[in-house]
Amino acid sequence: MKTWVKLFSILICVVQINLFSQIPNSGFENWVGGDPSIPEGWITNNAPPAYTPVIRTTDAYMGSYAVQIWNVYFGTFVISxxxxxxxFPVTQAHGSLSGxxxxYPFTGNESIYVTTWFTQAGVIVGGGGIDIGTGASTYTMFNFDIAYTPGANPDSAYIYIGMVDTTGVPQVGAYAYIDELAFGPPSDVQEISSSVPDNFNLSQNYPNPFNPSTKIEYSITEASFVQLKVYDILGNEVAELVNEEQTAGTYRADFSGENLSSGLYIAKLQADNFTKTIKMSLLK
Incomplete structure (x- = not known):
């Protein structure tokens, strides 16, 4: 259980983020008329009482509710x-979407997706998305960058959430909870190649030694939950650069030691069963 102090602190942050984000009912706290199948501000493929694959849940990351998506029966058919x-209106070209x-996959063939599109005068000028195929039994953050056409000045946005089965034959038993959507600035991590690499790898940072910033490249061979953290020589965590699901590819993360003292630091990459560390030298 979280302490009330921690809850209060996080709640203040979330309220501030959500006011800035402009996303309708971003924490899924509001349900039309109290109906657990109608999230305010969202359109679903529910057809009650026949089937309701989108429902309210009290298993929330924050607040009282989140949204649950799951495969359900309609007669002998399965509805995803x-x-x-x-x-909905936006006032700027937001750099990322997080949540x-x-x-909880059932067969291992399921994945959940979150995508967003931005339009200007009815024309799509930006978008992004993420496809998550790895299960997570505790609330885990996702985050993806949003790309725009040059000179884009979007006035509206859409967000889509769903679950698919890669075989095209969904099975009842798979479900997921989604909570606390928020727009934010672009991340300090960029995908520099979408080609599938031969091996997981964490490359030596460059430049090294560095002052005050350096770049760290890494490769993942399949969709994985990735953590890239930086520690001081005593093992204290000083930065979390990546903590999200990522697709196969090669990525580059920026790390700044502007507020750190000179010395040796350790970058550690964890992705599925792969773990590797590198030593980095900050010289001021």
């Missing part, structure tokens, strides 16, 4: 969930 916002999820 999807939901989306209607067009929290728990995911």
């Amino acid at each position: 969930p999807f939901m989306y916002t209607d067009k 929290y999820y728990e995911f």
Whole structure:
């Protein structure tokens, strides 16, 4: 259980983020008329009482509720969930979309997706998304960058959430919880190649020694939950650069030691069963 102090502190941050984010019902706290199948501000493929693949849950990351998506029966058919916002106004080209999820695949062929599109005068000028295929039994953050056409000045956005089965034959038993969506600035991590690498790897940072910033490249061979953290020589964590699901590819993370003292630091990459560390030298 979280302490009330921690809850209060996080709640203040979330309220501030959500006011800035402009996403309708971003924490899924509001349900039309108290109906647990109608999230306010969202359109679903529910058809009650026949089937409701999108419902309210009290298993929330924050607040009282989150949204649950799951495969459900309709007679002998299986219905996969999807939901989306209607067009909602934005006042800037947001750099990223984040949120929290728990995911419980059933056959291992399922994945959940979150995508967003930005439009200007009805024309798509930006978008991004993430596909998550790895289960998570505790709330885990996802985050993805949003790319735009040059000179884009979006006035509206949409968000889509759903679950798919790669075989095209969904099975009842898979479900996920989604909570606390928020727009934010672009991340300090960029995908520099979408080609599938031969091996997991963490390359030596460059430049090294560095002052005050350096770049760290790493490769993952399959969709994985990735953590890239930096520690001082005593083992104290000083930075978390990556903590999210990522697709196969090669990535580059920026690390700044502007507020750190000169010395030796350790970067540690964890992705599935792969772990590797490198030593980095900060010289001021």
